[in-house]
Amino acid sequence: MKDSPLKCDFPETDLEQQLDTRRFRTYGARLASPPAKRVKGISDSSKDMDHGVAYINERFMDIRTAFSILRRYMLGIVGLFMMAVLVLMWVVDQFYSEALIATAAFFVPVWIGFYLFEVFFPLTLPVRLDRKEGVVYVAHRGTFYRIPWDELEVTFSYNWQYFGSGVMWEKQYYSHLYLKEKYYFCGTAPKKNLQRKRISSYFKEEHLYRKWNFIVRYYDEGVAKEDVKNLSGINYESYKESVNNKSVGILILDYLSVILFMPSIIWWRFAPFKYRWPKEVEAIFGKANYY
Template sequence: MSSLRKIGPNHWTAPEIMGFIPNFHQTENARRNYPFGHFLKEEPLQPNNKIINLKYDDKDKDLEGLGEFFQHFSAGGHKNFLDMRLYSINARGGWIYLAMFWGGLYAIIMYLLRTLSPHYKPGDFFWFDVAIISFLGIGIIIDLFRPLPTPVRFHKKNQEVYIWHKRVLYRIPWNECEISVVVAQSNIGYGHLWDGYDLVIWLNPKHAVNKDLSGKKHRRLKLDSVGKKHVAAYGYWEYVRRYMMDEKPLWYEISERPRVAGFNHKIINTRSKLHRTLVYILGVPCIFLFKPHQFSLWFNPFRHKWPDQVHEWSGERCNWL
């Protein structure tokens, strides 16, 4: 059930969270330039440099620096630029939970059928079982091991944004970068129980440097997608905005290595052999089940890399994902 409220001919609002109320419109820019733009309800954030003022309780004052967005999305912080992962990375693992649900339901049905049916014979459903297990297993493999895309690179010193998407390289001046929050047209994953909100960066064809995309529509690149609590999408934007505008408060750190879940082998190797074995045996399944996107980042060998031009623009070579 939608919680959006129409307050004008072309004006919708979402419920207030942390003192912030989103305002959505169907804009002429979206109609003209975005795929299915006639249907989009969006709130443009950039190039308007829209400031999101969130109200924190006294007990949450330490969160004003928005560090949770760096922790959850950043591939690494650098002196002059920030790499932020796409939603397509952080959303990995959905197939694991689908497989657990549907596989468990299938197992219960088959168990009841085999124990209660007087006509069941061993092997009756063997190939059907193989087909179901294979389908779910292949889905998990594709979900976790499809190629990892490069992050979005926000270069504060150059005031530019670099994106490598579908073999097209974009070099976008910050003051021309188009970012908005849109109401998700299909709340897949939320069961249509509440509204979904996407934080989207729109890729203008004029910013493509390695292909001529004249006459094409903007491409949609999803940075984040949330259900019900829209403040997460707006908080992500506010973190990036403060970083690019060099505003405070902002929690930030210079990373010495890619921000990927893993084991501290130096510490583990100081423990007993039994302790080391248990850590590895239990640790990998836990990451697989509870942080599947980190599992993918850790084990996936299929990784995109930045074109050489981006390393030249960035001032250093870095392919962290």
């Protein structure tokens, strides 16, 4: 298949070629910053952006990276799948005895395994954008970087994902943030002069651009009125505030829907294993850790 360039009109970059080791090959890399500018013709609204934000106020915003976004939805997807399978086996069990027990003996331990993964796998820190000082804080394998916004290097790229004969190949789009040794702030000294951190991953190119446009808009203009409503479910604290005025019946249904579809919002509030910002960053923001 021929590799086609991304649709955005940003300049091409060879940043990926400068890496010591590439974990996977990407194509059509376009440099979105510096200077950071929005993709033309794409919305910069915060609508449907709650999955990518861990916290927001006028001073700073914590931006979830690709892996954190996946984990946010994983328990809900797995839970719904497991429940659907068990219900189906219950129906089959009416005709074939012990079908439900046999299925449960396999699926229930797997289901428990996913929850144990969430218990024991530490929560990673988001990328922190500080509007007041005009810098971005990034944690990467024990190393903490402090990158001036005007020097931030972010690229858009894609690679091909194989989904089998029914779908064949499909493009997956990424945005990466590049970490240079000169931006080292604290923690473990960087082992390489240049590294990259994946901050977004989507199968629709427009979604990649929408998240970027929202980030740039936030930095330029701060929190908009619509953000308060659109981002009400970004973490457990903001979710509790958004449901305070609801009736008891609606509140119960609301909590049940969260437990079924997105239990990570609640779980992450109490998870025991979390990476935290170092004292050098806490000296600036206080003990503000969001996931």
